Amino acid sequence: xPMRPPMILVLAFAFTGCNAFNGKCTYELRSLDAxxxxxxxxxxxxxxxxxxxxxxxxxxxxxxxxxxxxxxLKGHVLSAALxxxxxxxQVLLDxxxxxxxxxxxxxxxxxxxxxxxxxxxxxxLAAGRGIVELHTDLSSRPVIQIPLAGxxxxxxxxxxx
Numbered sequence: 001x002p003m004r005p006p007m008i009l010v011l012a013f014a015f016t017g018c019n020a021f022n023g024k025c026t027y028e029l030r031s032l033d034a035x036x037x038x039x040x041x042x043x044x045x046x047x048x049x050x051x052x053x054x055x056x057x058x059x060x061x062x063x064x065x066x067x068x069x070x071x072x073l074k075g076h077v078l079s080a081a082l083x084x085x086x087x088x089x090q091v092l093l094d095x096x097x098x099x100x101x102x103x104x105x106x107x108x109x110x111x112x113x114x115x116x117x118x119x120x121x122x123x124x125l126a127a128g129r130g131i132v133e134l135h136t137d138l139s140s141r142p143v144i145q146i147p148l149a150g151x152x153x154x155x156x157x158x159x160x161x
Contacts (some may be wrong), residue, residue, distance in 0.1 A: 011058070019064040028056040028157050034150035036132065039044045046070035046105070048132040048146045050082070056155060063111040066095060068132055070103050073144070077094045080106045082121075085129045085147070092121065105134070112145055125150040 030053070037047040048068045055061025068080055080095040094117070095106040110116035124130050130148035 032152035154160040
């Protein structure tokens with residue numbers, strides 16, 4: 001007599017749309033947005049926004065987008081970098097300076113699919129240790145640090161229902 005699968009197993013696959021078989025349920029997603037600003041004399045000196053997204057189950061599933069803005073510092077920033085406040089001597093990611101015709105200080109994207117090593121970035125940003133450090137040609141403010149506060153989401157499986 002052939003063995004039949006338990007009814008609960010049959011019902012589970014019927015309600016999931018068989019996503020467990022086509023590989024979609026093996027991936028989980030999470031994202032994090034972190035923002036920060038530095039003020040001087042009551043007005044904003046510089047601000048930064050960072051978005052990180054990750055796909056667990058994929059070796060190439062991390063991407064980071066950023067923008068750093070300042071109308072006061074535009075043209076005076078020599079370099080920008082993302083750092084961990086717990087180890088500020090180490091640069092996690094160099095942020096290229098935008099050309100003079102662009103309104104922002106820096107804007108860009110880094111992805112593991114294109115070779116960027118973003119391992120550990122989520123933990124640093126989620127813990128509130130991320131900073132954007134700007135080096136300027138201004139003698140009164142040679143280094144400006146923008147602390148980042150993040151709000152993250154937990155892992156979700158969007159294709160498993």
